[in-house]
Amino acid sequence: MLKFTIKRLLISVVILFFVMFIVYALMYSLPTSYMEKTARELSQKPGSLKSAQEWLAELNAQYGMDKGLIGGFLVWLKSAAVGNFGDSWQWTDSVTNVFHDCIWYSFALGLICFILEVVIAIPLGVLAAKKQYSITDYAVTVFALIGISMPTFFVATVYKLVLAVKLQDWFGLSKPVFDISGMQGRDYVNLSEVGKFFDVAKHFVLPALTLVTVSIGSLMRYTRTNMLEVLNADYIRTARAKGLSEKKVINYHAFRNTLIPIVTILGGSLPGLFSGALITETLFSIRGIGYRSFHSMVAGDIPFTMFYLSFIAILTLLGNLIADILYAVVDPRVRLN
Amino acid sequence: MAKEEKKSSVTEHAEKKEKKKNSSYISGKESRKISRFNRKLTKKLENDRANANKDPALYTTKMRDPNNVVEFDNMCTYFFTDIGTVKAVDGISFDIPKCSTVGVVGESGCGKSVTSLSLMQLLPRPTGQTVGGEIRFNIGNGEALNIVNTPTSKMMEIRGNRVSMIFQEPMTSLNPVFRIGAQVDEVIKLHNPDMSDEDVKNRTLDMLELVGIANKEGVYRMYPHELSGGMRQRVMIAIALACSPELIIADEPTTALDVTIQAQILDLLSDLKNKINSSIMLITHDLGVVASMADYVVVMYAGRVVEKGTAEDIFHHPAHPYTIGLMRSKPVVGKKVDELYNIPGSVPNPVDMPNYCYFRDRCEMQCDRCSGAYPPEIRISDTHVVSCYRFFDEGEVLGYPHPVNVEEL
Numbered sequence: 227m228l229k230f231t232i233k234r235l236l237i238s239v240v241i242l243f244f245v246m247f248i249v250y251a252l253m254y255s256l257p258t259s260y261m262e263k264t265a266r267e268l269s270q271k272p273g274s275l276k277s278a279q280e281w282l283a284e285l286n287a288q289y290g291m292d293k294g295l296i297g298g299f300l301v302w303l304k305s306a307a308v309g310n311f312g313d314s315w316q317w318t319d320s321v322t323n324v325f326h327d328c329i330w331y332s333f334a335l336g337l338i339c340f341i342l343e344v345v346i347a348i349p350l351g352v353l354a355a356k357k358q359y360s361i362t363d364y365a366v367t368v369f370a371l372i373g374i375s376m377p378t379f380f381v382a383t384v385y386k387l388v389l390a391v392k393l394q395d396w397f398g399l400s401k402p403v404f405d406i407s408g409m410q411g412r413d414y415v416n417l418s419e420v421g422k423f424f425d426v427a428k429h430f431v432l433p434a435l436t437l438v439t440v441s442i443g444s445l446m447r448y449t450r451t452n453m454l455e456v457l458n459a460d461y462i463r464t465a466r467a468k469g470l471s472e473k474k475v476i477n478y479h480a481f482r483n484t485l486i487p488i489v490t491i492l493g494g495s496l497p498g499l500f501s502g503a504l505i506t507e508t509l510f511s512i513r514g515i516g517y518r519s520f521h522s523m524v525a526g527d528i529p530f531t532m533f534y535l536s537f538i539a540i541l542t543l544l545g546n547l548i549a550d551i552l553y554a555v556v557d558p559r560v561r562l563n
Numbered sequence: 564m565a566k567e568e569k570k571s572s573v574t575e576h577a578e579k580k581e582k583k584k585n586s587s588y589i590s591g592k593e594s595r596k597i598s599r600f601n602r603k604l605t606k607k608l609e610n611d612r613a614n615a616n617k618d619p620a621l622y623t624t625k626m627r628d629p630n631n632v633v634e635f636d637n638m639c640t641y642f643f644t645d646i647g648t649v650k651a652v653d654g655i656s657f658d659i660p661k662c663s664t665v666g667v668v669g670e671s672g673c674g675k676s677v678t679s680l681s682l683m684q685l686l687p688r689p690t691g692q693t694v695g696g697e698i699r700f701n702i703g704n705g706e707a708l709n710i711v712n713t714p715t716s717k718m719m720e721i722r723g724n725r726v727s728m729i730f731q732e733p734m735t736s737l738n739p740v741f742r743i744g745a746q747v748d749e750v751i752k753l754h755n756p757d758m759s760d761e762d763v764k765n766r767t768l769d770m771l772e773l774v775g776i777a778n779k780e781g782v783y784r785m786y787p788h789e790l791s792g793g794m795r796q797r798v799m800i801a802i803a804l805a806c807s808p809e810l811i812i813a814d815e816p817t818t819a820l821d822v823t824i825q826a827q828i829l830d831l832l833s834d835l836k837n838k839i840n841s842s843i844m845l846i847t848h849d850l851g852v853v854a855s856m857a858d859y860v861v862v863m864y865a866g867r868v869v870e871k872g873t874a875e876d877i878f879h880h881p882a883h884p885y886t887i888g889l890m891r892s893k894p895v896v897g898k899k900v901d902e903l904y905n906i907p908g909s910v911p912n913p914v915d916m917p918n919y920c921y922f923r924d925r926c927e928m929q930c931d932r933c934s935g936a937y938p939p940e941i942r943i944s945d946t947h948v949v950s951c952y953r954f955f956d957e958g959e960v961l962g963y964p965h966p967v968n969v970e971e972l
Contacts, residue, residue: 469721469753486740
C-alpha cells in the first residue's frame with residue numbers, strides 16, 4: 227500500500243507539471259491581456275510621455291512577460307517551486323493573502339453543503355431503494371429531479387423571495403428573517419465576537435440551502451441505483467436466508483457494498499470544497515473564491531489564476547488518490563499486497 | 564410456379580408472425596388493467612400478512628404425520644407480473660420425512676426453486692405470493708407452523724437456524740466485503756445470543772473443518788474472493804450447517820461447479836447428513852445426482868408434481884410419460900445410440916395454462932381420458948404416486964390439485 231501511494235504521488239507530480247503548463251499556456255494566449263489594458267490606461271493619463279506601445283514593452287519587462295511562453299512559465303515555476311507565488315495583478319496584494327482572505331468563506335460554505343448533502347442524500351437514496359416503486363420512492367425521486375433540473379439562479383431567487391421577503395409579511399415580523407444578500411447584517415460592527423459569528427452564519431443559510439437543493443439529487447439517485455443493484459445480489463438473499471432482520475440486511479450487508487461506488491464520488495468532490503460556487507456566491511454577494519477567481523480570470527491576472535488552478539489541480543489529484551485508498555478500505559477485492 | 568411457392572412461404576411466415584404476436588402481445592389497456600389488479604391484490608395480501616402476526620393461532624397447525632419435517636399441502640405460489648398471473652407453483656403436495664433426502668427434479672422454470680423459496684419465505688415480494696395451501700413445518704410436540712402465513716419475525720428464528728439453504732452460485736452468494744469467519748460467526752451468533760465470542764469462533768472453526776477445509780485458521784481470516792468456487796460452496800455449506808438445522812435446502816448446489824468438485828461436494832453433503840441427522844431437500848435437474856443421493860424423488864413439470872415416490876420407484880418403474888421421457892433422454896454408459904431421445908414440443912405458456920393435462924400436447928401415450936380435466940394424484944403402490952390418467956382404473960385416486968382463483972382473493 228505504501229509503495230502504491232508513493233508511486234501514485236510521483237506520477238501526480240508529473241501530471242501536475244503538465245497541468246500547470248497547459249493552464250499557463252491558456253492564460254498566456256487569452257485575448258484579454260492585463261498588460262495591454264494597463265498600458266492603454268497609463269498612456270491616456272494626463273502627462274504621460276510614452277505611447278501605449280512603449281508602456282506595454284516596459285510593463286512586459288517589469289512583469290516578466292517578455293520571455294515568451296516557455297520562458298515565462300519557467301520563471302513562474304522557479305519562484306512557485308520555492309513557495310513564492312508573486313503578487314496578484316488584479317487585487318494588488320500577494321496571491322496568498324488574497325487567497326487566504328476569501329477561501330475560508332467558500333470552504334465553510336462548501337463543507338456545510340457537503341456534509342448536508344451526504345447526510346440527506348445517502349439515507350434518502352437508501353430509503354427510496356428499500357421501498358422501490360412506493361409512494362416514498364416516487365416522492366423522493368420527484369424532489370430530487372426538481373432539484374437537479376432547476377438552475378441555481380432560479381432556486382436562489384425563489385428562496386430569497388420566500389424566506390427573505392414573504393416570510394416577514396406572513397408573520398408580521400419587524401425585520402426580515404434572512405437578508406437577501408451580503409455576508410453581514412447592518413449592525414455587524416456593534417456585535418460581540420459570538421454575535422458576529424452567528425450573524426455571518428445566518429447569512430450563509432440561504433446560499434447553503436440553494437447549493438444543497440441543486441446538488442442533492444444526483445447523489446441521491448446514485449445511491450438509489452447502487453443500492454438497488456446490491457439488493458438484487460445473491461449475497462443479500464444469503465443474508466436473509468441466515469435469518470437476519472431486514473434492518474441488519476440493509477444497513478450492514480447491503481450498505482457496505484453500496485459504499486464502494488459512493489466513496490469514489492465523494493473522494494472526487496474534495497476539490498469542490500475549495501473551488502467555490504461562482505453563481506451562488508455572486509447571487510448572494512459572498513466574497514468567496516468563486517467570485518475572486520472568476521474576476522481574476524476575466525482580467526487576465528496570471529499569478530492569481532495560476533496559483534488557484536494549480537491548487538485545484540493538486541486537490542483533484544489528491545482527491546483521486548484518497549478515493550483509491552478509501553476504495554481499498556471498503557473493498558477487500560482491490561487491496562494490494 | 565417458383566414464384567407462387569415463394570409467395571406461399573411469405574404468407575406462411577406472416578401467419579407465423581401473427582400467431583407469435585398473439586400469444587405474448589397485450590394491449591396498453593389490458594396491461595394497465597393487469598397492473599391495477601396486481602397492485603390492489605398484492606396490497607391486500609400484504610395487509611393480510613401484516614395482520615396475521617397478531618394471533619399465533621392463525622399460523623400454528625398440526626402435522627399430518629409427526630415423522631415429517633415439512634409437508635407441502637396443495638401449495639400455490641403465483642407471481643403477479645405485468646403480463647398476467649404466472650402460476651409458478653400450482654397446488655403441489657409432498658412430504659419431507661425426517662433424516663432423509665428428497666430430490667426435487669424438473670426442467671428449468673418448472674417451479675423447483677420457487678418451492679424452496681416459498682418454504683423460506685424468500686420470494687421477491689410483493690410480486691411473488693404464496694396464495695394458497697399450507698406448508699407445515701414441524702416444530703416438535705406435534706405442533707407445526709404454517710409457513711404460508713407465519714410472520715416475518717417468527718420466520719427469522721427459523722431461517723438459518725432450523726431450515727437453511729445452500730444456493731446455486733457460490734461465486735456470488737458470499738458477501739464480498741466481509742471475511743469468511745465473520746460471515747459464519749454471524750449466523751451462529753444470531754441464533755445463539757448467549758454464546759461467548761470465543762465459543763462462536765471455535766464453533767465456526769469446527770464447522771470449517773467439518774466441511775473439509777484444511778487451512779481453517781487461514782480461511783477464517785480470508786475474504787471470499789481469495790477462495791475458489793468449490794471452497795466457497797464449502798463455506799456456504801458450513802454456514803448452512805452451523806446451527807444444526809432440521810432441514811437443509813440445497814438449490815442446485817453443484818450446477819456452477821466443475822465435475823470433480825461436484826462429486827466432492829455431493830459426497831460431503833451425504834456424509835454430513837448422516838453426521839448431523841437432518842433432512843435434505845435436494846433441488847436439481849441432474850438425474851445422476853438424484854439417483855446417487857436421494858431416498859425420495861419428486862418430479863415436477865410446469866409448476867405441478869407429476870410423479871413422486873422412492874428413488875427405486877422413479878428410476879426403475881417410472882410411470883408418468885414425462886419421467887419416462889426424462890429417463891430415456893439421459894445417456895447410458897455402455898449403450899450405443901446415434902442420437903439421444905428428446906421429448907417433443909415445449910412447456911405451455913405459464914401465463915395461460917391449459918385446463919387439461921399440461922403434458923398432453925407432448926405426450927406419446929395419450930388415452931381417451933386425457934381430454935378431460937387435469938389428472939388427479941393416483942397412488943399406484945405404497946410409496947408411488949403419479950398424476951396420469953393411464954393409471955386411473957388401477958390405482959387409488961387421491962385428489963385433484965386445487966388452483967386458487969385469483970379473482971376471488
